[in-house]
Amino acid sequence: MEQKFRCDCPITTALDVLGDKWMLVIVKQMLIDGKRTFKDFRESDEAVSSNILSTKLKLLEKVGILFKSKLPNNKKTVLYNLTERGLALTPVVVELAVWSYENMREFNSILRKGDELSLMKSDKAAFAEALVQKYKEEQAKILSQGS
Amino acid sequence: MEQKFRCDCPITTALDVLGDKWMLVIVKQMLIDGKRTFKDFRESDEAVSSNILSTKLKLLEKVGILFKSKLPNNKKTVLYNLTERGLALTPVVVELAVWSYENMREFNSILRKGDELSLMKSDKAAFAEALVQKYKEEQAKILSQGS
DNA sequence: ATTATTACTTTCAATATGGAACCAAAAATA
DNA sequence: TATTTTTGGTTCCATATTGAAAGTAATAAT
Numbered sequence: 001m002e003q004k005f006r007c008d009c010p011i012t013t014a015l016d017v018l019g020d021k022w023m024l025v026i027v028k029q030m031l032i033d034g035k036r037t038f039k040d041f042r043e044s045d046e047a048v049s050s051n052i053l054s055t056k057l058k059l060l061e062k063v064g065i066l067f068k069s070k071l072p073n074n075k076k077t078v079l080y081n082l083t084e085r086g087l088a089l090t091p092v093v094v095e096l097a098v099w100s101y102e103n104m105r106e107f108n109s110i111l112r113k114g115d116e117l118s119l120m121k122s123d124k125a126a127f128a129e130a131l132v133q134k135y136k137e138e139q140a141k142i143l144s145q146g147s
Numbered sequence: 148m149e150q151k152f153r154c155d156c157p158i159t160t161a162l163d164v165l166g167d168k169w170m171l172v173i174v175k176q177m178l179i180d181g182k183r184t185f186k187d188f189r190e191s192d193e194a195v196s197s198n199i200l201s202t203k204l205k206l207l208e209k210v211g212i213l214f215k216s217k218l219p220n221n222k223k224t225v226l227y228n229l230t231e232r233g234l235a236l237t238p239v240v241v242e243l244a245v246w247s248y249e250n251m252r253e254f255n256s257i258l259r260k261g262d263e264l265s266l267m268k269s270d271k272a273a274f275a276e277a278l279v280q281k282y283k284e285e286q287a288k289i290l291s292q293g294s
Numbered sequence: 295a296t297t298a299t300t301a302c303t304t305t306c307a308a309t310a311t312g313g314a315a316c317c318a319a320a321a322a323t324a
Numbered sequence: 325t326a327t328t329t330t331t332g333g334t335t336c337c338a339t340a341t342t343g344a345a346a347g348t349a350a351t352a353a354t
Contacts, residue, residue: 007192008259010247011175011240017251018243021166021342028158038301045154049343054302063254076300076351085250091271092246093158095239096165100157103232104164107210112155124238124272168311185332196312201333223320223331 003063017063018089022048022056027065027086028093031135036079036142065089069143081139090128094120150210164210165236169195169203174212174233175240178282183226183289212236216290228286237275241267 029035065086101114176182212233248261
């Protein structure tokens with residue numbers, strides 16, 4: 001599964017890597033939903049099947065969006081962590097959320113109500129930055145403790 | 148090909164519709180590359196094959212991202228136009244471009260140089276709005292003339 | 295010592311993608 | 325007017341991707 005690029009356009013290039021139903025969903029699950037382990041992803045609302053999850057996690061690692069780690073006292077559980085490159089996707093994710101809240105409600109009847117929409121819209125960059133900060137704090141907490 | 152949604156998350160919902168290799172590329176071709184006709188898309192750098200193009204254009208129309216029109220003096224050529232909903236994807240496209248310029252160069256050796264990157268980054272909202280304005284001006288020009 | 299959990303891989307069916315050829319209507323050209 | 329070309333598709337078929345289910349090996353908990 002080596003990557004092929006269609007042309008020199010940055011947008012097309014991004015979509016050559018991220019353009020599917022799972023890549024950005026996994027990033028979002030890590031960034032927003034606090035998912036960190038294979039099991040977490042499997043048990044998410046979106047319920048990825050494990051073969052696909054495995055494939056996508058490998059690709060995300062390969063392009064430097066996430067890296068794997070382990071806790072010192074546990075040899076079994078693998079932690080998946082966003083890199084700075086992965087965290088740099090936060091603005092994309094935020095823009096998708098804004099667009100979706102404002103345009104997808106008529107199609108997805110179970111779309112949750114957008115409580116954070118006005119906050120998000122009032123300062124998208126600040127909202128994105130707050131998400132990143134929250135992620136990093138959680139990350140620090142997990143790495144500092146041992147379990 | 149009716150739409151199914153995985154859960155109530157807005158990001159996942161957006162990707163249920165847009166999450167593939169073509170949907171956002173077609174939007175970008177219209178918004179930035181001035182593509183308007185079936186032929187235009189076929190002859191683009193990305194060279195979509197016509198069966199897929201046909202399928203995706205129908206889906207984009209169905210979710211209200213584009214609409215079809217014709218010029219008064221030409222019964223053959225079909226024009227594909229972005230709606231306000233489609234134009235509202237501009238910030239997503241801009242964020243993808245920024246991320247890509249800054250993170251994909253090591254993977255896509257033919258990625259073009261990001262001359263507009265610093266301009267884009269300095270004020271993303273303004274950059275997006277300028278793209279939308281330019282599109283609308285072109286649109287007005289085409290609709291006003293007859294050919 | 296036994297059971298459960300975690301992180302996968304394998305298998306196989308269903309669906310999506312993609313290239314190529316084909317086609318009908320309209321437009322351009324001779 | 326007759327012929328050719330262009331445009332906007334559709335159809336066919338091969339290949340690739342997705343996805344559900346079951347299986348497995350190592351570790352951890354009981």
